Structures are given as C-alpha cells and as structure tokens.
Amino acid sequence: MTAVENKKIDWFDKNPYLNHLGFEVMVQDGKDILVKLSIDSRHLNIQQNLHGGVHASMLDTIQSVALKTVYKTNVTALNLNVHYVTGINQGLITANARIIQQGYKIAAVESEIVDERGELIAKGSGVYKIRR
Amino acid sequence: MEETKSTISSFYDYLGFIGDETSETGFELELPLNPFLLQDDGTVHPGVFATMLDIMMGATISRQTDSFATTINLNLSYFDLEPKANYTAETVILHRDGKYVTADGVIYDQNKKRIAKATGSFKLNPKNY
Numbered sequence: 104m105t106a107v108e109n110k111k112i113d114w115f116d117k118n119p120y121l122n123h124l125g126f127e128v129m130v131q132d133g134k135d136i137l138v139k140l141s142i143d144s145r146h147l148n149i150q151q152n153l154h155g156g157v158h159a160s161m162l163d164t165i166q167s168v169a170l171k172t173v174y175k176t177n178v179t180a181l182n183l184n185v186h187y188v189t190g191i192n193q194g195l196i197t198a199n200a201r202i203i204q205q206g207y208k209i210a211a212v213e214s215e216i217v218d219e220r221g222e223l224i225a226k227g228s229g230v231y232k233i234r235r
Numbered sequence: 236m237e238e239t240k241s242t243i244s245s246f247y248d249y250l251g252f253i254g255d256e257t258s259e260t261g262f263e264l265e266l267p268l269n270p271f272l273l274q275d276d277g278t279v280h281p282g283v284f285a286t287m288l289d290i291m292m293g294a295t296i297s298r299q300t301d302s303f304a305t306t307i308n309l310n311l312s313y314f315d316l317e318p319k320a321n322y323t324a325e326t327v328i329l330h331r332d333g334k335y336v337t338a339d340g341v342i343y344d345q346n347k348k349r350i351a352k353a354t355g356s357f358k359l360n361p362k363n364y
Contacts, residue, residue, distance in 0.1 A: 160280060
C-alpha cells in the first residue's frame with residue numbers, strides 16, 4: 104500500500120489509554136484508517152508473547168475509530184469477539200477495520216491485525232452503540 | 236495471547252493490576268482505576284476489561300491444570316464502561332476436553348455490579364521447568 108498522505112486523527116492523541124499502550128492511528132491514501140503498534144517489552148505476557156489484552160485493545164480501537172469517523176460521534180462497545188491466530192513478540196503490527204452493518208443506533212464492525220509480512224495475527228468483530 | 240504462570244507479565248504490571256495468588260479461593264485480581272485506563276470521553280477502554288478477563292481466566296486455568304493456558308478465542312460483553320473506583324474479577328471453568336478448556340469470567344465493581352463478562356477458549360500447554 105503506497106501512502107499518499109499520512110495524517111493523524113486529532114482526538115486520538117487525547118486518549119490516555121491509547122497513548123499509554125503506544126497505539127498510533129494513520130489515515131492512509133486519504134481513506135484507509137489504520138492503527139499501528141510497535142511491539143516492545145511492556146506489551147508482552149510472561150511467556151514473552153504479545154498479551155491477549157493488547158490484541159483486544161487494538162481491535163476495539165480500530166473498530167471504534169472506523170465508526171467514529173463515519174458517524175462523527177462517540178460509540179460504546181457492547182460486544183467484542185477475538186480470534187487469536189498467530190503468536191508474535193516483536194515488530195510492527197497494523198490493524199484495519201470494515202463496517203459490516205451501519206444502523207441508526209447500532210453498528211457492527213470486523214477487524215484484523217496483521218504483521219509486517221501481512222500474516223494474520225488476530226481477527227475481531229464487535230457490536231457498538233452509537234451515542235446520539 | 237495470555238499464557239499465565241504463577242508470576243506476573245510485563246503488560247499486567249503496565250496496566251496496574253494487583254493479584255493475590257495466596258487466596259484460599261484461588262487467584263484473585265483487582266484493578267484500581269488509574270487515569271491512563273480512560274479514554275478521551277472519560278469511559279474506561281474496553282480493552283482494559285478484555286485484558287483483565289484474559290489474565291483472570293488464564294491464571295485460573297493455569298493453577299487448576301498446572302499448565303500454561305493459551306487463549307484461542309475471547310467473546311466479551313460490556314455492560315458499563317463508566318469509571319468505577321475499582322474492579323474485581325471471578326472465573327469459572329465450564330468444560331475441559333483434553334488440551335482444550337472453556338471458561339467464563341465476570342468483572343464486578345466495588346458494589347458488586349456486573350461490568351463485563353467473557354467466555355474464552357484456551358489451549359493447555361504443559362509447563363516446562
């Protein structure tokens with residue numbers, strides 16, 4: 104994917120949890136929204152693999168970002184389902200999302216995390232309440 | 236993927252969890268509300284509860300089976316993301332079939348109100364000492 108424009112989303116930097124974990128959000132090619140994470144030691148579990156809570160946090164984050172961008176309002180997670188596919192403990196991982204149902208008060212999103220080679224690390228889906 | 240031993244992971248410390256492995260009823264986990272757990276709208280990030288449930292279920296399975304528990308799937312429901320003073324979690328193992336375990340976990344606030352719930356599937360790996 105060639106980046107024509109890498110622009111940050113303003114509110115993302117004001118989110119303490121996302122900053123604490125080191126997530127970065129990018130708008131690529133003017134339309135694709137991605138959340139990126141450079142894995143370091145603070146993200147690992149006792150077995151020195153990426154902690155499952157990091158995958159879940161990242162998938163929820165990209166799903167929320169995708170919805171907030173479309174609806175222009177805050178959203179609340181009602182449900183999140185995470186499939187852990189491949190273990191990883193270093194490098195850069197990237198999350199992307201796709202809205203699969205866009206209702207007035209409820210929306211459903213699916214998402215995935217891939218590594219630098221494009222290998223699937225985790226797959227997620229979630230249902231969100233739109234705060235109107 | 237949570238793989239839990241009787242010691243603590245980096246990410247566990249980084250989010251500020253407090254565990255008690257000496258409890259007679261099993262592993263107990265608390266989470267004080269730290270400002271870095273919040274989002275820009277003032278709610279707790281759902282990933283915090285996913286992390287807490289993953290840790291709690293993994294640790295409980297690990298203790299009861301003397302194996303590492305690797306998370307295969309987590310299905311989470313969130314009931315209340317407004318910040319509370321602190322959180323506790325409880326886990327029940329629902330089923331075991333050889334190397335595969337299914338467990339439920341629930342997070343409560345300080346008033347015992349239900350905050351989030353998860354069902355997880357885990358694979359057991361023998362501990363290598």
